[in-house]
Amino acid sequence: MRSLLILFVVGALGFLTACGGGGSTPVGVPQPPVAGQNIQPITVDGGPLGNYSNGAFVSVNICVPGSTTCQTIDHVLVDTGSFGLRLLGSAVTISLPVPTDGNGNTLNNCIQFLDNSFLWGNVAQADIKIAGEVASATSVQLIATPAPPPTGYLIPPGCTGTNEDTQATLGANGILGVGPEPFDCGFGCDPVQNGGGTPPAVYYFCSSSTGCGNPTFVSCGTVCGDTAANFQVTNPVFNFTGDNNGVILELPAVTSTAATLSGSLIFGIGTQSNNALGSAAVLLLDNNDSISTAFSGQTLNSSFIDSGSNGLFFPNGIESNFPGGNIPICTTNTSFYCPATLTAFSATNESGSTNSSVNFSVDNADNLLSQNPTDFVFVNLAGPQGSGACSTTNTGACTFDWGLPFFYGRNVFTAIRGATEPTGVPAGPFFAY
Numbered sequence: 001m002r003s004l005l006i007l008f009v010v011g012a013l014g015f016l017t018a019c020g021g022g023g024s025t026p027v028g029v030p031q032p033p034v035a036g037q038n039i040q041p042i043t044v045d046g047g048p049l050g051n052y053s054n055g056a057f058v059s060v061n062i063c064v065p066g067s068t069t070c071q072t073i074d075h076v077l078v079d080t081g082s083f084g085l086r087l088l089g090s091a092v093t094i095s096l097p098v099p100t101d102g103n104g105n106t107l108n109n110c111i112q113f114l115d116n117s118f119l120w121g122n123v124a125q126a127d128i129k130i131a132g133e134v135a136s137a138t139s140v141q142l143i144a145t146p147a148p149p150p151t152g153y154l155i156p157p158g159c160t161g162t163n164e165d166t167q168a169t170l171g172a173n174g175i176l177g178v179g180p181e182p183f184d185c186g187f188g189c190d191p192v193q194n195g196g197g198t199p200p201a202v203y204y205f206c207s208s209s210t211g212c213g214n215p216t217f218v219s220c221g222t223v224c225g226d227t228a229a230n231f232q233v234t235n236p237v238f239n240f241t242g243d244n245n246g247v248i249l250e251l252p253a254v255t256s257t258a259a260t261l262s263g264s265l266i267f268g269i270g271t272q273s274n275n276a277l278g279s280a281a282v283l284l285l286d287n288n289d290s291i292s293t294a295f296s297g298q299t300l301n302s303s304f305i306d307s308g309s310n311g312l313f314f315p316n317g318i319e320s321n322f323p324g325g326n327i328p329i330c331t332t333n334t335s336f337y338c339p340a341t342l343t344a345f346s347a348t349n350e351s352g353s354t355n356s357s358v359n360f361s362v363d364n365a366d367n368l369l370s371q372n373p374t375d376f377v378f379v380n381l382a383g384p385q386g387s388g389a390c391s392t393t394n395t396g397a398c399t400f401d402w403g404l405p406f407f408y409g410r411n412v413f414t415a416i417r418g419a420t421e422p423t424g425v426p427a428g429p430f431f432a433y
Contacts (some may be wrong), residue, residue, distance in 0.1 A: 027409035034157050036107050037132025038243045038268050038275065044251070044261040044404070048075040049104065051393070053369065053376055054310035054404040058265060060085065060176060061129040062094070062123045065137040069094050075173045077251065079267060079308030080414045082177030083184045084233035085128055085138070086111070086119055088166070091173040096142070098244070099231050105205035107114070108212065109141045109233055110159035111184060112201075113403075117162040118154050119170075121145045123203075128236045130176075133267050135239035139231050143174070146208075156212040158201030164348045175308065178247045178265075178430035179416055182238035183220045187424030189232060190224040191217035203232075223418055238416055243268030245419035246428060248275055249307055253409030256273035257368065258377035261408075269413055270425040277425055280413060280432040289429060293400035295347040296320060298390050302398040305412060305431045309403030311378075312335060312360060313385035317397075319345075325360065329384065336365035336383040346399065356433075 042058050056078045062085075063070035071094045073087060081314035099107040107123040121143040128135040144165035146152035155163070164170045177184070182357045185202045199215040206212035221230030237244055244267070251263035268275045283291045293303040296318040317325045321343070330338035349356045363380035372378075382405075386397035406412070415421075415428030 002068075004064040006244040022336075027210065036272060036274055038272060040131040040265045040267075041359055042078055042249070042251075042263050042265050043378050044263070045259075045274055047171050048167055048173055049171070052310070053378055055171065055404070056251070056263070056307055056404060056407070057172065057378070058086075058130070058176055060090070060174070062087070062096070062140070063127040063129065064094060064096060065125050065127050067127075070127075073173050077172040077175045077308055079175050079177050079306070080159065080179050080247070080249065080412070081112075081306030081308045082175060083179050083181045083235045084141065085126075085174065085236055086121075086141040086143055086177070086233070087174035088170065089121055089142040090167070092145075093144060096126050096140075098122045098124050098142075099139075101205045103207075105206075105207045105210075106146075107218070107231060108204045108206050109184070110156070110202055110204070111141070111233075112159070112161055117164045118159055119143050119164060119175075120159050121165075123231060123233060129409050130236070130265075131267065133237075133240045133243060135234075135236035138236055138239045141233050141344055143170070147369040149208075151205050152206050153211050155205055156201070156206075156215075158215060177308075178237050178414065179235065179306075180246075180415075180431070181417055182223060182235050182419070183230070183232040184234075185218070185232050186220055187224060189218050190220050190226055191228075192219070192226040193224050198387060234398060235416060237267060238419060243271050243275070244416075245269050245271065245421055245425070246413060246415035249407050249412045249414075251409070252405050254293050254377055254379050256363075256379055257372045257375040259375050261377045269415055277413065277432060279354040280411070281349075281354055282426055282430050282432045283349055283354055283356070284426065285351070285417075285429040285431065292349050292350040293402075294350060295345075295400055297327075298397075299350075300390055300398050300400045302395065303400040303402070305414070305433075307404050307407055307408060307412075309401050310381065311403050312405055313399070313401035313403060314347075314382070315386040315388065315390065315397035315399070316384040317388045327384075330364070330366045332366045333369060336381060338364045338366050340364070342380065349402075351430075356401075358397060358406070377408075381405055399423045 204212040246269040248266040308327035390398035413432035417429040
């Protein structure tokens with residue numbers, strides 16, 4: 001079972017950035033955080049259906065903007081590889097306002113993922129409350145809302161792939177995207193920044209009588225130099241009044257497997273005593289939110305750190321200690337590797353002058369999952385991301401996806417592009433650990 005990462009193809013490039021600042025508390029093995037309004041408990045467990053491996057889940061409170069009509073939704077996947085809150089419409093029981101155009105057509109969002117899946121549904125406005133933080137009147141996506149015809153409308157042809165519009169296919173009640181961008185589309189969808197181009201297949205105005213037509217531009221507000229209000233699906237952290245420049249995921253170390261695991265989602269970097277950057281290795285991101293990972297003689301220049309992926313995913317066919325360079329693929333769980341025995345590897349994450357070595361191991365996923373049926377935490381779970389050598393003609397093999405197993409035993413920071421940085425913290429976007 002593989003989890004999700006949003007493929008950020010139309011990005012928020014060129015956002016305003018601020019000068020940085022930092023902290024002095026050493027960062028290493030996670031310690032219990034200092035209590036404060038910026039701490040939300042997270043749990044790695046089997047998800048709402050009890051069958052999800054390596055998923056970090058959180059509860060999120062949503063309200064009708066400016067009201068006390070609220071609802072708490074549990075088992076929302078914490079994802080540092082995407083941007084914005086996306087909830088199954090079937091899990092939302094309160095009525096949230098949906099933006100419309102002058103003709104009463106509702107605004108809809110299509111987001112497509114690296115694993116060829118997608119989510120489709122209305123954009124809605126909500127006050128998002130997590131721990132003691134509030135993101136007021138923030139755009140979210142209501143997945144599979146409205147329903148297909150005859151009560152709703154057809155998904156437009158530009159929104160393609162496997163539709164993960166149910167609890168069974170998504171494995172969660174939603175996704176909390178707290179990655180390194182403030183919006184899910186940014187400049188690429190803004191009419192001021194991209195007014196001379198063609199809107200990407202991300203936003204549509206739709207009606208039950210006429211369908212959805214062509215993609216439309218949607219403002220991302222003052223950050224994009226647009227006087228119109230932002231209605232793009234927005235990273236809630238960016239809309240907090242404080243502690244809004246990024247997050248830290250803190251999860252304890254695990255030897256091999258465990259039934260469940262408890263940790264913390266900390267909001268802000270260098271804004272309070274419990275979120276100092278300290279001595280963490282800082283990996284600044286390029287314009288595609290990527291770092292480079294040196295692995296098996298290759299430089300994988302489209303790599304990232306992503307809590308929403310439930311394994312470590314890297315290209316097959318280049319590992320010198322396997323015949324033909326190929327790690328065996330599992331027979332049953334075909335998204336994962338199945339070496340005959342536990343196998344040790346090493347890689348180095350690189351950005352500018354920063355180099356950080358990472359040791360990890362890969363075990364037989366078929367055996368792990370069948371022999372530990374009540375466990376949902378797996379340190380040594382990995383699978384293929386592309387095949388062969390990374391090159392300009394084989395870009396699918398240029399990625400190392402450092403999924404949730406990477407987070408076990410680390411404090412992992414994700415800094416948002418364009419957010420305010422305190423003194424001493426580098427301007428985002430960056431990953432650090």
